[in-house]
Amino acid sequence: xxxxxxxxxxxxxxxxxxxxxxxxxxxxxxxxxxxxxxxxxxxxxxxxxxxxxxxxxxxxxxxxxxxxxxxxxxxxxxxxxxxxxxxxxxxxxxxxxxxxxxxxxxxxxxxxxxxxxxxxxxxxxxxxxxxxxxxxxxxxxxxxxxxxxxxxxxxxxxxxxxxxxxxxxxxxxxxxxxxxxxxxxxxxxxxxxxxxxxxxxxxxxxxxxxxxxxxxxxxxxxxxxxxxxxxxxxxxxxxxxxxxxxxxxxxxxxxxxxxxxxxxxxxxxxxxxxxxxxxxxxxxxxxxxxxxxxxxxxxxxxxxxxxxxxxxxxxxxxxxxxxxxxxxxxxxxxxxxxxxxxxxxxxxxxxxxxxxxxxxxxxxxxxxxxxxxxxxxxxxxxxxxxxxxxxxxxxxxxxxxxxxxxxxxxxxxxxxxxxxxxxxxxxxxxxxxxxxxxxxxxxxxxx
Amino acid sequence: xxxxxxxxxxxxxxxxxxxxxxxxxxxxxxxxxxxxxxxxxxxxxxxxxxxxxxxxxxxxxxxxxxxxxxxxxxxxxxxxxxxxxxxxxxxxxxxxxxxxxxxxxxxxxxxxxxxxxxxxxxxxxxxxxxxxxxxxxxxxxxxxxxxxxxxxxxxxxxxxxxxxxxxxxxxxxxxxxxxxxxxxxxxxxxxxxxxxxxxxxxxxxxxxxxxxxxxxxxxxxxxxxxxxxxxxxxxxxxxxxxxxxxxxxxxxxxxxxxxxxxxxxxxxxxxxxxxxxxxxxxxxxxxxxxxxxxxxxxxxxxxxxxxxxxxxxxxxxxxxxxxxxxxxxxxxxxxxxxxxxxxxxxxxxxxxxxxxxxxxxxxxxxxxxxxxxxxxxxxxxxxxxxxxxxxxxxxxxxxxxxxxxxxxxxxxxxxxxxxxxxxxxxxxxxxxxxxxxxxxxxxxxxx
Numbered sequence: 001x002x003x004x005x006x007x008x009x010x011x012x013x014x015x016x017x018x019x020x021x022x023x024x025x026x027x028x029x030x031x032x033x034x035x036x037x038x039x040x041x042x043x044x045x046x047x048x049x050x051x052x053x054x055x056x057x058x059x060x061x062x063x064x065x066x067x068x069x070x071x072x073x074x075x076x077x078x079x080x081x082x083x084x085x086x087x088x089x090x091x092x093x094x095x096x097x098x099x100x101x102x103x104x105x106x107x108x109x110x111x112x113x114x115x116x117x118x119x120x121x122x123x124x125x126x127x128x129x130x131x132x133x134x135x136x137x138x139x140x141x142x143x144x145x146x147x148x149x150x151x152x153x154x155x156x157x158x159x160x161x162x163x164x165x166x167x168x169x170x171x172x173x174x175x176x177x178x179x180x181x182x183x184x185x186x187x188x189x190x191x192x193x194x195x196x197x198x199x200x201x202x203x204x205x206x207x208x209x210x211x212x213x214x215x216x217x218x219x220x221x222x223x224x225x226x227x228x229x230x231x232x233x234x235x236x237x238x239x240x241x242x243x244x245x246x247x248x249x250x251x252x253x254x255x256x257x258x259x260x261x262x263x264x265x266x267x268x269x270x271x272x273x274x275x276x277x278x279x280x281x282x283x284x285x286x287x288x289x290x291x292x293x294x295x296x297x298x299x300x301x302x303x304x305x306x307x308x309x310x311x312x313x314x315x316x317x318x319x320x321x322x323x324x325x326x327x328x329x330x331x332x333x334x335x336x337x338x339x340x341x342x343x344x345x346x347x348x349x350x351x352x353x354x355x356x357x358x359x360x361x362x363x364x365x366x367x368x369x370x371x372x373x374x375x376x377x378x379x380x381x382x383x384x385x386x387x388x389x390x391x392x393x394x395x396x397x398x399x400x401x402x403x404x405x406x407x408x409x410x411x412x413x414x415x416x417x418x419x420x421x422x423x424x425x426x427x428x429x430x431x432x433x434x435x436x437x438x439x440x441x442x443x444x445x446x447x
Numbered sequence: 448x449x450x451x452x453x454x455x456x457x458x459x460x461x462x463x464x465x466x467x468x469x470x471x472x473x474x475x476x477x478x479x480x481x482x483x484x485x486x487x488x489x490x491x492x493x494x495x496x497x498x499x500x501x502x503x504x505x506x507x508x509x510x511x512x513x514x515x516x517x518x519x520x521x522x523x524x525x526x527x528x529x530x531x532x533x534x535x536x537x538x539x540x541x542x543x544x545x546x547x548x549x550x551x552x553x554x555x556x557x558x559x560x561x562x563x564x565x566x567x568x569x570x571x572x573x574x575x576x577x578x579x580x581x582x583x584x585x586x587x588x589x590x591x592x593x594x595x596x597x598x599x600x601x602x603x604x605x606x607x608x609x610x611x612x613x614x615x616x617x618x619x620x621x622x623x624x625x626x627x628x629x630x631x632x633x634x635x636x637x638x639x640x641x642x643x644x645x646x647x648x649x650x651x652x653x654x655x656x657x658x659x660x661x662x663x664x665x666x667x668x669x670x671x672x673x674x675x676x677x678x679x680x681x682x683x684x685x686x687x688x689x690x691x692x693x694x695x696x697x698x699x700x701x702x703x704x705x706x707x708x709x710x711x712x713x714x715x716x717x718x719x720x721x722x723x724x725x726x727x728x729x730x731x732x733x734x735x736x737x738x739x740x741x742x743x744x745x746x747x748x749x750x751x752x753x754x755x756x757x758x759x760x761x762x763x764x765x766x767x768x769x770x771x772x773x774x775x776x777x778x779x780x781x782x783x784x785x786x787x788x789x790x791x792x793x794x795x796x797x798x799x800x801x802x803x804x805x806x807x808x809x810x811x812x813x814x815x816x817x818x819x820x821x822x823x824x825x826x827x828x829x830x831x832x833x834x835x836x837x838x839x840x841x842x843x844x845x846x847x848x849x850x851x852x853x854x855x856x857x858x859x860x861x862x863x864x865x866x867x868x869x870x871x872x873x874x875x876x877x878x879x880x881x882x883x884x885x886x887x888x889x890x891x892x893x894x
Contacts, residue, residue: 109729110664110665110727111729135691162690162691163690163691164690167691168689168691168692168733168736169689169692169730169733169734172732172733190732190733191733212691213729215662217557218557240814242616242814243608243616243811243813244614244615244616244659245615246616280557281557282557282558283616285619285637286616286619286637286638287616289638364690366690367687367688367689367690367815368688368815
């Protein structure tokens with residue numbers, strides 16, 4: 001990087017918003033990688049040389065041209081709310097911050113077209129004016145960008161109905177700027193979107209997205225407590241399987257996880273296991289019958305109108321659970337697990353005890369509601385963490401390892417030949433988010 | 448019945464609309480029982496002595512009082528679009544025709560309250576004005592009443608998303624008039640609605656229902672054809688499992704079933720297996736990708752706006768398939784089958800060939816999309832029909848026998864103690880739709 005002529009690059013991009021202040025560079029180079037003690041060590045000193053904040057696709061093209069011309073790495077960043085260093089520039093270079101590309105291009109019933117930097121909660125506020133909302137969103141919903149969620153996310157609230165971002169239909173089209181000798185704008189539609197979906201921005205700069213919307217329900221937020229953990233888990237599964245009850249969020253937390261949610265302590269009594277939920281107001285009565293069947297007790301209930309004021313329960317679920325827990329005990333880290341069955345959840349609950357405190361998020365995978373885990377792990381050593389992962393895998397669980405920044409080593413495990421082929425085409429110099437795509441790294445070695 | 452003082456009854460009900468004309472009595476005593484050659488013989492001569500058409504609950508109370516006073520049977524009828532004689536008065540008496548009780552009491556986003564005789568399509572037209580529609584409806588949607596569907600139906604279009612009528616949440620409350628010495632009006636809410644849900648009107652006269660609504664999508668109607676039947680079946684399952692594609696109807700028909708749908712012959716080429724579908728217009732592009740993956744060919748596509756004019760594809764699915772096929776070959780009858788898995792579908796397809804032509808309707812059961820069958824059977828003898836049923840059951844399929852008018856001998860198989868207990872309370876003289884509830888008949892014998 002030392003040979004790079006940064007003054008020339010800055011001069012070429014002079015008409016764009018450029019950030020070179022060291023404090024800002026540091027802030028805009030990192031994400032929530034520190035949830036992982038493993039990634040913490042590897043990533044904490046990674047910095048961009050320059051952050052650029054384009055306001056439109058023309059400016060993005062200019063940045064792409066400049067990066068190709070000077071052969072400098074380019075890493076795309078949304079709000080930096082990822083957890084595995086997805087947007088951390090391993091080899092420095094330019095970070096392209098999309099947050100000023102925040103125009104909603106079109107918003108109609110069922111479908112919207114947005115620039116990559118549109119924030120999810122801000123979008124939803126607009127969409128709800130016409131009776132619609134995002135199909136799914138992460139717990140970082142208030143600050144996260146839609147482009148960032150597509151580039152580095154996979155599921156969230158809403159996934160109990162609509163599945164994962166990768167599922168056909170949940171992303172309809174994207175516009176992508178390439179890093180070819182002559183950077184171009186490509187439109188990918190239909191199945192072709194999978195070329196860049198969840199690719200950490202390694203093979204194209206997503207500038208616009210066409211996304212499907214969901215009908216906006218008045219979501220009631222509820223906490224239900226249970227004496228026994230497996231009773232809570234079974235309740236979560238039953239709710240997930242209840243086709244007649246419309247829901248958006250099913251989070252189950254084994255005690256002592258609720259003890260870390262201090263803002264909710266009035267509703268989370270000592271020793272009780274908790275379900276944090278979002279349910280359609282119209283289905284509240286049948287929902288209460290389900291709670292009764294499973295012996296739960298509702299301790300918190302906010303109407304949709306009340307829930308829009310103040311903190312949403314969402315911000316105590318998914319990886320916000322981890323955030324709150326780590327703010328009290330920084331030795332905690334986490335795993336991401338597909339248990340697939342409740343039997344396996346129970347086995348892990350019994351086997352690990354409080355070393356791996358079970359936090360379930362129910363979501364649909366291939367048409368079925370399944371329990372996925374974001375367990376809190378009492379971290380001791382990397383060896384022990386790997387042992388815990390191995391044990392889960394030996395027992396048939398799938399671990400989406402959040403302690404690696406390598407795309408394929410996280411959830412996917414295998415190389416995606418389509419994403420690699422697309423990278424070979426649109427990023428022939430390997431400038432985009434270098435070091436993240438194993439398929440590219442191994443190809444480079446074999447050349 | 449001969450001892451009944453009908454002139455007195457008629458005089459007591461003089462202020463109500465009463466039908467005594469023999470042609471009308473005949474018409475209003477029967478349903479589509481003739482789909483079954485077995486039921487045909489047993490039911491074709493059953494007639495009410497009197498049909499009464501109340502316009503409100505007060506008139507229903509009056510009818511109830513009169514039936515109790517004179518100890519005459521009372522059978523509730525919606526539009527008479529059932530297929531197993533649900534509303535055929537086995538012992539004559541009074542038929543209470545609900546079709547004049549057709550007021551929508553309230554209609555708000557997500558929830559409505561209707562009188563039992565409200566017709567489904569007419570309701571939907573109103574509901575769509577505020578962006579909502581019924582969660583599910585049968586193929587007799589244009590004429591069927593909401594109360595009749597709850598009393599005698601179980602699933603229909605929409606069930607691929609919302610499951611069955613019996614699922615918690617799909618019926619929120621009912622008002623019921625009893626046949627006690629002093630008939631009363633009871634309100635059943637929440638799980639208590641199961642006391643009268645799908646009870647063929649044997650234990651209370653449903654006068655009003657609170658039902659949940661679904662967001663109204665612009666549903667595109669499509670026909671997709673396939674060279675191989677199992678390819679079509681697998682496509683149906685994949686579509687049912689596609690969480691990112693919003694759908695309302697997945698019907699799969701093995702050739703030669705499509706040959707019976709003569710009105711659609713331009714879109715159903717010789718020898719091809721067909722999928723008849725309703726898909727959200729917003730998800731059409733990902734849907735087309737799924738069709739491509741399974742090697743299907745779209746031969747028919749009507750936008751939501753076009754589809755509201757003329758016949759809906761719905762009227763070629765569910766038991767309308769049987770209706771059309773029987774209009775060409777009256778020797779055909781049908782079965783209702785839970786195959787549960789595609790393996791079992793394939794096994795039956797191979798085993799029976801065209802003796803049991805497979806017609807699948809996908810619906811959600813306990814959170815999973817499963818293939819249910821409304822196979823067309825080339826009827827020979829009752830013995831052979833029972834052999835076919837037995838073979839299915841031996842192979843692990845569940846048959847909801849449509850050749851019996853006995854409530855428990857259809858889909859449920861077992862006695863529902865809650866429905867029996869409710870009947871004992873509200874119909875102590877066993878006047879309601881006598882001869883249909885096995886639990887009551889067996890209880891009567893043991894007394």
